Amino acid sequence: MNSLTTLFQRKTADVLNVYFTAGFPQLHDTVSILQALQDAGADLVEIGMPYSDPVADGETIQRSNQQALENGMTVATLFEQLQGIRAQGVTVPILLMGYLNPVVQFGVEKFCQHCQAVGVDGVILPDLPLEVYQREYQPLFAQHDLKVVFLVTPQTSAARVRQLDALADGFIYLVAAAGTTGAQTDMNADVDTYLSRTKALGLRNPTLVGFGISDAASFAAASRHTTGAIIGSAFIRLLQTTPAEERTAAIGQ
DSSP states (O other): OOHHHHHHHHOOSOEEEEEEETTOSSGGGHHHHHHHHHHHTOSEEEEEOOOSOOTTBOHHHHHHHHHHHHHTOOHHHHHHHHTTTTTTTOOSOEEEEOOHHHHHHHOHHHHHHHHHHHTOOEEEOTTOOHHHIIIIIHHHHHHTTOEEEEEEOTTSOHHHHHHHHHHOSSOEEEOOGGGOBTOOOOOOHHHHHHHHHHHHTOOSSOEEEOSSOOSHHHHHHHHTSSSEEEEOHHHHHHHHHSOGGGHHHHHHO
């Protein structure tokens, strides 16, 4: 069974998903960061595939994308780095997050085959239109046991959220206004209303919050209405400011 599915069967609250950009801070840091996150207790790891125009991401993640590209990271290189990780003891569920263009350039079917071969459990493609997914990619993703995650914002209508929920088979990713991940949005009354309103829809998929999570307090606040939360920008900043030799200890904290 897909390990993402197994995770949500086993754990229905306080799920911690951590995002980092492949090839950042250095090109070959990907696997060591992944292993450190597993050792530190992350429930789920989201690896960003860097892209030159990451419009759905906040400034911190955009900068990490640019640095990773300058380091030489590509989709092909990422798959090379992930080759054999499951045999080496990496068991944490892994999602790849990125944009449709690099996936299409790589070849969608080839991408799915490589994901399955290295043990990737799901994908998040913020700019993949729902209708295109239904028409062109849904059977292909299912064939390779790749779970699909869709994003919703406070502006997404209840009808559209239900439509996304019907097609998603990973989780529903709750982002800030304008679909920007990692936004520095406080857990204020408006956000609380957004999360509670989404919870009231009774979605069949788990829900994870993907903005404004930087510490235990904001994680707990967000998780009151959701299955868990995603730490992205705060973790990227940790990687930026921590010397490589101190990184494993810092991640563990």
